Amino acid sequence: MSENLNDKLDTATQALLQRTTRGRQDFETLVIVPIFAVIAALFLGGLIMLATNVDLATIGESYLALARGSVGSLPAISETLTAAIPLVLAGLGLALGFRAGLFNIGAEGQLLLGGMAAVMAGFMLEGLPWIIHLPLALLAGALVGALYASIAGWLKASTGAHEVISTIMLNLISFRLLDYLLRQPFIQKEGRADPISKSVPDSAELPRLLDWLDPNLRLHAGVFLMLAAVAFVYWLLFRSKIGFAFRASGENPHAARYAGMRSGLIIIAAMATAGALAGLAGASQVLGVLDRATPGFSAGIGFDAIAVALMGRSHPLGVLLAGLLFGALEAGGRQMQVDAGVSIDLISIIQALIIVFIAAPLLVKAIFPWGFRQRKNAKGGSK
Amino acid sequence: MDVELRGITKRFGPVVANDAINLHIRAGEVLGLLGENGAGKSTMMNILSGLYTPDEGEILIDGKSVTFEDPGDGIAAGIGMVHQHFMLVPVFTVAENVVLGVEPTGRFDYLDLKTARKQVREINDRYGLEVDPDALIESLPVGIQQRVEILKVLFRSADVIILDEPTAVLTPQEVEDFFEIVRSLRDAGKAIVFITHKLHEILEISDRISVLRHGRITGEGDPAKLTTETLAEMMVGRPVSFTVDKAAPKAGAPMLTVSDLCLLDEHDDFALDHVSLQVRSGEVVGIAGVQGNGQTELVEALTGLTRPATGTILFDGQDVTRSSVRERHRMGMAHVPEDRLRSGMIASFSVAENMVLNSYYDPTYGRGLEIDWPKAQTTAARYCIDFDVRTPSVFLPAGHLSGGNQQKMVVARELERETKLVIASQPTRGLDVGSIEYIHERLIEARDEGDGVLIVSSELDEIMGLSDRILVMFEGRIVAEFDATNGPVDRNAVGLAMAGASE
Numbered sequence: 001m002s003e004n005l006n007d008k009l010d011t012a013t014q015a016l017l018q019r020t021t022r023g024r025q026d027f028e029t030l031v032i033v034p035i036f037a038v039i040a041a042l043f044l045g046g047l048i049m050l051a052t053n054v055d056l057a058t059i060g061e062s063y064l065a066l067a068r069g070s071v072g073s074l075p076a077i078s079e080t081l082t083a084a085i086p087l088v089l090a091g092l093g094l095a096l097g098f099r100a101g102l103f104n105i106g107a108e109g110q111l112l113l114g115g116m117a118a119v120m121a122g123f124m125l126e127g128l129p130w131i132i133h134l135p136l137a138l139l140a141g142a143l144v145g146a147l148y149a150s151i152a153g154w155l156k157a158s159t160g161a162h163e164v165i166s167t168i169m170l171n172l173i174s175f176r177l178l179d180y181l182l183r184q185p186f187i188q189k190e191g192r193a194d195p196i197s198k199s200v201p202d203s204a205e206l207p208r209l210l211d212w213l214d215p216n217l218r219l220h221a222g223v224f225l226m227l228a229a230v231a232f233v234y235w236l237l238f239r240s241k242i243g244f245a246f247r248a249s250g251e252n253p254h255a256a257r258y259a260g261m262r263s264g265l266i267i268i269a270a271m272a273t274a275g276a277l278a279g280l281a282g283a284s285q286v287l288g289v290l291d292r293a294t295p296g297f298s299a300g301i302g303f304d305a306i307a308v309a310l311m312g313r314s315h316p317l318g319v320l321l322a323g324l325l326f327g328a329l330e331a332g333g334r335q336m337q338v339d340a341g342v343s344i345d346l347i348s349i350i351q352a353l354i355i356v357f358i359a360a361p362l363l364v365k366a367i368f369p370w371g372f373r374q375r376k377n378a379k380g381g382s383k
Numbered sequence: 384m385d386v387e388l389r390g391i392t393k394r395f396g397p398v399v400a401n402d403a404i405n406l407h408i409r410a411g412e413v414l415g416l417l418g419e420n421g422a423g424k425s426t427m428m429n430i431l432s433g434l435y436t437p438d439e440g441e442i443l444i445d446g447k448s449v450t451f452e453d454p455g456d457g458i459a460a461g462i463g464m465v466h467q468h469f470m471l472v473p474v475f476t477v478a479e480n481v482v483l484g485v486e487p488t489g490r491f492d493y494l495d496l497k498t499a500r501k502q503v504r505e506i507n508d509r510y511g512l513e514v515d516p517d518a519l520i521e522s523l524p525v526g527i528q529q530r531v532e533i534l535k536v537l538f539r540s541a542d543v544i545i546l547d548e549p550t551a552v553l554t555p556q557e558v559e560d561f562f563e564i565v566r567s568l569r570d571a572g573k574a575i576v577f578i579t580h581k582l583h584e585i586l587e588i589s590d591r592i593s594v595l596r597h598g599r600i601t602g603e604g605d606p607a608k609l610t611t612e613t614l615a616e617m618m619v620g621r622p623v624s625f626t627v628d629k630a631a632p633k634a635g636a637p638m639l640t641v642s643d644l645c646l647l648d649e650h651d652d653f654a655l656d657h658v659s660l661q662v663r664s665g666e667v668v669g670i671a672g673v674q675g676n677g678q679t680e681l682v683e684a685l686t687g688l689t690r691p692a693t694g695t696i697l698f699d700g701q702d703v704t705r706s707s708v709r710e711r712h713r714m715g716m717a718h719v720p721e722d723r724l725r726s727g728m729i730a731s732f733s734v735a736e737n738m739v740l741n742s743y744y745d746p747t748y749g750r751g752l753e754i755d756w757p758k759a760q761t762t763a764a765r766y767c768i769d770f771d772v773r774t775p776s777v778f779l780p781a782g783h784l785s786g787g788n789q790q791k792m793v794v795a796r797e798l799e800r801e802t803k804l805v806i807a808s809q810p811t812r813g814l815d816v817g818s819i820e821y822i823h824e825r826l827i828e829a830r831d832e833g834d835g836v837l838i839v840s841s842e843l844d845e846i847m848g849l850s851d852r853i854l855v856m857f858e859g860r861i862v863a864e865f866d867a868t869n870g871p872v873d874r875n876a877v878g879l880a881m882a883g884a885s886e
Binding site for chain 1: 686687688707708709712718720725726727728729730731732736740741743744749752753754756760761763764765767768774775776777778
């Protein structure tokens with residue numbers, strides 16, 4: 001009898017442990033909407049080119065160049081990946097913040113200072129073997145990024161200052177701070193009057209991966225860092241205890257507080273982690289591509305990363321895909337300019353259009369009714 | 384105006400929300416519509432107000448068949464609905480809210496508020512609503528806000544008024560006033576549909592009752608010939624016990640001792656005014672009182688969410704006045720929060736995630752930095768079975784469960800551990816009879832296992848049914864105490880104390 005009951009309980013438990021089928025709706029928002037958004041943005045981009053007196057043949061040529069420059073050849077793929085590395089790293093940090101309910105606009109500043117710290121660790125610790133030097137330089141970047149972001153986190157946790165405002169202000173401070181640092185004699189490159197830092201020695205550089213094929217291929221070991229970061233953030237958000245607290249606070253801060261989670265600590269920890277990832281993005285850029293720091297070397301990556309995080313729906317894998325797409329647009333955009341003479345600004349417009357379409361899934365569904373399950377009535381009834 | 388539903392069927396995918404329903408709504412009559420959550424009441428009313436179109440069947444108004452394409456058609460036909468959740472703009476005045484969307488305008492789209500106020504005042508006087516047209520919504524108590532919703536419907540000249548769970552947000556006194564208004568509307572010839580799952584209310588106010596279960600009408604009748612027992616059986620499909628079966632308490636050592644607890648609100652007034660109380664193991668202490676008299680603050684102080692200004696809290700012999708929420712939780716304090724959606728659960732999280740919401744850090748769910756999810760999920764599945772949480776899977780977002788199942792999930796999470804003290808705030812608010820019965824049984828079970836149980840509720844019936852001792856809170860103080868172990872407590876005396884009469 002009791003054995004019978006146990007059996008019954010077990011089948012009931014088993015039934016409850018069956019995963020609900022992955023919602024069709026998830027598939028729509030995660031896959032179909034972005035694909036259509038890209039198509040719609042490219043189409044509108046074409047219309048804009050038409051409006052600015054670009055003839056049809058050139059438009060066709062420019063989109064071919066976009067494809068060629070992003071995925072059409074080994075150098076193109078190398079450029080796409082190289083551009084994607086900092087975008088994905090910083091985007092992961094922002095996604096993590098979004099999950100914890102923090103709208104961090106400060107990736108740009110965290111990235112600049114993190115990159116600066118990595119450069120300094122590079123030339124100040126010259127002489128170390130690379131196996132120690134490179135990790136130290138990366139760590140310096142992550143640490144400074146984390147500290148800089150924690151300022152905004154600490155302000156929010158202790159005084160309630162809104163992180164959007166404080167991170168924007170911290171961005172402005174970081175721009176000027178970087179200018180100031182680059183003119184300091186122990187940082188500025190010898191014999192230069194303009195603000196530019198000393199170069200990073202080879203022992204702290206992220207090694208190029210494909211230069212044995214062609215010295216112009218810039219893809220560097222940061223790509224492994226990027227993939228590791230994707231896995232780490234996935235683990236952090238969906239497996240770790242602290243990540244559970246991040247997500248809970250982001251979804252419902254009241255319930256998180258009632259469950260005994262400490263919001264102040266969570267805010268600071270989430271900001272610091274996000275800052276560390278942005279700092280790593282900066283570090284990978286200077287150690288892998290730029291070789292030194294110059295004013296504004298970030299080139300807006302920290303802002304583009306916001307779009308990457310949003311487009312990736314704050315999911316690590318989504319961020320990876322979105323980062324690759326943005327990297328492809330950047331690499332392909334350069335080719336477009338060279339081959340078809342179309343302004344690189346057009347790429348910014350297309351990027352912006354993609355974001356707009358993704359942010360408005362209903363608009364995408366209205367334009368492209370195919371592929372979406374029809375739902376006439378609002379979900380309702382037996383709730 | 385007479386409205387008749389004939390053979391209305393509505394399906395959502397495989398779910399039949401309404402199954403061949405026949406219903407007759409007559410002018411000058413209150414039709415009580417009774418049913419558990421998910422029985423199909425809301426679907427039916429949404430069909431009637433034009434939000435949904437039925438798959439089969441027809442709607443007849445004064446004998447003529449009509450079809451509604453969108454919500455505007457329902458209003459145009461004279462059918463108005465007062466929703467459970469108010470749809471008012473808090474910073475607008477009553478008159479502005481009432482005319483919103485159908486504003487009387489002059490030349491050049493000039494907003495004629497003077498006319499609006501006059502019209503509002505006329506309706507006010509005709510039905511005895513007594514609402515000041517110039518008051519700001521945010522300054523009004525919930526009961527008055529509800530009257531504004533009724534004003535809105537009347538302003539749009541509705542002849543059929545659907546009231547969806549109108550008393551859920553009201554205090555006992557407000558319910559009485561509200562019933563007066565419903566009667567005056569009925570006497571003025573309006574047809575009223577009163578949707579609820581509260582049995583005594585439906586018996587008091589209705590002229591006719593229809594009971595809905597699993598999308599079908601399972602009973603109809605005259606309230607004079609029906610009792611709460613028969614109605615409950617029609618609604619749930621089995622006999623329901625209303626009195627909580629419980630043995631005499633075996634009260635033991637003090638589990639919770641609160642002395643001289645004070646807490647100030649933002650205006651530096653006493654939110655808690657020298658509150659002292661004791662809960663012993665093996666007894667249920669009920670805190671009665673109209674909402675907003677310090678109960679929320681008391682529970683927050685007891686569970687560690689706020690720090691009291693003065694006073695001490697002893698839990699199981701230890702001073703926990705300055706301990707964190709988590710420390711108290713680990714010591715065996717269970718807390719069922721008063722508002723599950725706001726603070727008891729996370730709607731977008733799965734049932735499994737919600738089940739470990741406040742114990743995920745525990746080594747049971749993984750020793751290191753990682754949560755052992757398979758373990759958490761299996762535990763959650765077991766809790767669901769133990770507490771009759773009806774869900775197809777523990778991976779389903781908790782927001783997809785019905786209110787009763789959500790609450791059972793929260794109660795399961797809190798009680799399925801080694802507990803010493805259970806603090807349950809409004810544990811059955813907004814739930815159907817079956818869930819209420821179940822949760823009450825579980826609370827008594829916790830008592831019989833030797834826990835101290837503290838129940839805070841604005842439902843006097845709930846307090847009376849469960850408590851071994853009753854404390855009454857009024858304006859931040861404990862103003863009265865009743866012992867229920869030697870025979871039932873005088874309900875009137877408790878009610879008077881709740882109103883502050885013992886002052």
